[in-house]
Amino acid sequence: MSTTAPPQRRGRRVPGIVVIPLVLFVVVFVAVRIGVDMFGASSQDENPFLDRPPLASTSSVVAGVAAQASGDDQRILQRLAAVPQATWLTPEALPVDQVGAFVAKIAAEAQAADRTPVFVVYGITNRDCSGGYSSGGLPADQYGAWVEKIAESASRDAAIILEPDALATAAECNQGDERTNLLRDAVERLSAKGPTVYLDAGHASWTDPATMVDLLKAAGIDKARGFSTNVAGYESAADEKTYAETISQALGGVHYVTDTGRNGAGSTGDWCNPPDRALGREPQAEDGTLDAYLWIKPPGESDGTCGGGPEAGQYWPERALSLARAAGW
Numbered sequence: 001m002s003t004t005a006p007p008q009r010r011g012r013r014v015p016g017i018v019v020i021p022l023v024l025f026v027v028v029f030v031a032v033r034i035g036v037d038m039f040g041a042s043s044q045d046e047n048p049f050l051d052r053p054p055l056a057s058t059s060s061v062v063a064g065v066a067a068q069a070s071g072d073d074q075r076i077l078q079r080l081a082a083v084p085q086a087t088w089l090t091p092e093a094l095p096v097d098q099v100g101a102f103v104a105k106i107a108a109e110a111q112a113a114d115r116t117p118v119f120v121v122y123g124i125t126n127r128d129c130s131g132g133y134s135s136g137g138l139p140a141d142q143y144g145a146w147v148e149k150i151a152e153s154a155s156r157d158a159a160i161i162l163e164p165d166a167l168a169t170a171a172e173c174n175q176g177d178e179r180t181n182l183l184r185d186a187v188e189r190l191s192a193k194g195p196t197v198y199l200d201a202g203h204a205s206w207t208d209p210a211t212m213v214d215l216l217k218a219a220g221i222d223k224a225r226g227f228s229t230n231v232a233g234y235e236s237a238a239d240e241k242t243y244a245e246t247i248s249q250a251l252g253g254v255h256y257v258t259d260t261g262r263n264g265a266g267s268t269g270d271w272c273n274p275p276d277r278a279l280g281r282e283p284q285a286e287d288g289t290l291d292a293y294l295w296i297k298p299p300g301e302s303d304g305t306c307g308g309g310p311e312a313g314q315y316w317p318e319r320a321l322s323l324a325r326a327a328g329w
Contacts, residue, residue, distance in 0.1 A: 044225045047255065048116045048159045048196045049285035049292040054084035055115035057106060061315045062300055069317070076324045077317065084283045085261070085295045086118040086161060088313070089150060091138045096146045103153040111155060119195075120161045120231070120296060121150060124182055128165065129173035133272070133304025133312040140182060147186045156194030161257075161296055162186060162224075164231040167215040168202030176215075184220035197224040198257055203233040204243035205267065213250045225291070226255035232297035233259060234267040234277055241290070248289045261295035264327045273307035273319065278326035299323050 057063070062085070066077035087106055094102050103119065110117035123146055127137035138146055154160065163183060170179040183199065190197045199219055201212050216227060227247065230240045237260055244256045264278030279299055285292045300320030302309035309316055 042191070043156055043194050043196050044191055044223070046196070047285065047287070047291045048157060048225075049283075049294075050287065052114060052116040052157060053285065054086075054159070054283050054292070054294060055106070055110040055113060055117045056082055056084040057087060057109060057117075059106075059109070060085060060087075060298070062298065062320065065300075065315060065317050065320075073317070073321060076321055076329050079329060080300065080320060080324060083295060084115070084118070085298045086120050088120040088122055088298075090136070090313075091123040091146055092136055096142070096149055099146060100149040100153040103150055107153065107155040107158055110157065117155070117158045118161065118294060118296070119150065119154060119158060121147065121163060121186070121190075123147075124163045124166050124186075125178065126173060126175060127163075128312075129169055129175065133306070140178060143182055144185055144189065147189050151190045151193040151195065154190075154193070154195045158195040159257075160190050160195045160197045161228045161231060162190070162197055162199050164200045164228070164296075165202065166200060167212065167219060168200070168207050170215060171211075176218075180215065180218035180220075184218070184223075187220035187223045191223050198226055198228040199224050200231055201227040201229050201244070201247060201256070203230045203235045204239040205235055205269070209243060209246040209250065213247055216247070216251065221251060221254060224254075226257070226289075228257050228259065228296065230259045230263060232262075232303065233271065234263050234265075234274060236263055236266040237281060237293070239266075245289065253289055255289050255291045257292050257294050257296075258290065259296040260293045261297050261299045262323060264323075272303040273309045275307065276326065277323060279323045279329070280327075 063081040066074055066081050069077050089099060106117050123137050125137050125140045128134035166179050170176045187197055199216055199221055229244045240258045248254055260280035262277055263280040268274050281293050283294050300315050302312055302314050302316045304312040
């Protein structure tokens with residue numbers, strides 16, 4: 001019996017050999033682009049810091065400040081620049097036509113270094129409505145488009161801290177429904193593109209855990225990886241762990257990250273450039289409901305024009321040096 005296949009059978013089978021891999025390639029590409037792997041897992045199911053530490057960007061403000069310093073100040077600032085810190089995105093500095101390119105640049109730097117870029121999305125309507133030092137944000141009808149640009153440009157490996165203080169101040173600013181609606185839409189936009197999302201949950205001395213649980217549910221925590229605590233705060237790691245674990249358990253064990261950049265000496269109850277504070281634990285991944293300790297608020301950034309500080313968000317070298325020296329650097 002001949003083992004040679006008839007010519008017409010060879011002619012019909014060749015396209016299948018080409019088309020099937022092509023289809024698989026397209027399916028895999030689309031799945032990765034939207035943050036879902038071939039087995040149904042989402043980027044929200046994984047701790048983004050376990051295998052890829054957070055990025056210490058070479059273009060950070062502190063890196064530039066360190067280059068201009070001298071003596072022991074330079075030593076400390078260079079050490080600070082080497083510690084991974086989050087990159088903050090505001091519509092005032094990075095409007096909708098600029099934010100995408102900026103995010104893509106940081107994401108590419110992280111990819112090249114095999115690190116996780118951490119972005120803070122901080123542009124919600126009537127932002128900082130209680131403190132006032134960082135007031136601003138986008139009108140509600142423009143916020144979604146700005147978030148979409150970030151979602152499109154951030155890599156699947158990115159981590160997003162979504163709107164510090166937005167839920168914690170929602171009630172006192174009489175913006176409960178508007179805030180949760182905007183945040184739920186933002187979570188959906190970001191998670192659909194792949195970045196890992198953490199909704200901000202304030203800190204231990206601010207909001208009752210049961211109240212925060214309800215707010216997180218309304219804001220779409222089910223579509224996110226989890227939540228963040230103590231962003232730009234000074235609460236001790238122990239207090240934050242108790243607060244965060246209470247919320248996590250009430251939500252069925254969702255994950256969280258905690259900002260430890262400035263909590264080395266705990267809190268005095270003053271949130272705006274309090275004196276005699278210290279740097280806290282450096283960023284470190286954890287393997288539990290706590291995903292990582294992070295420096296989300298760069299320690300050298302001012303909280304506002306209080307305690308002798310410059311405008312909120314501006315780098316304050318003297319403050320950075322004070323925090324570092326108090327921590328024994």
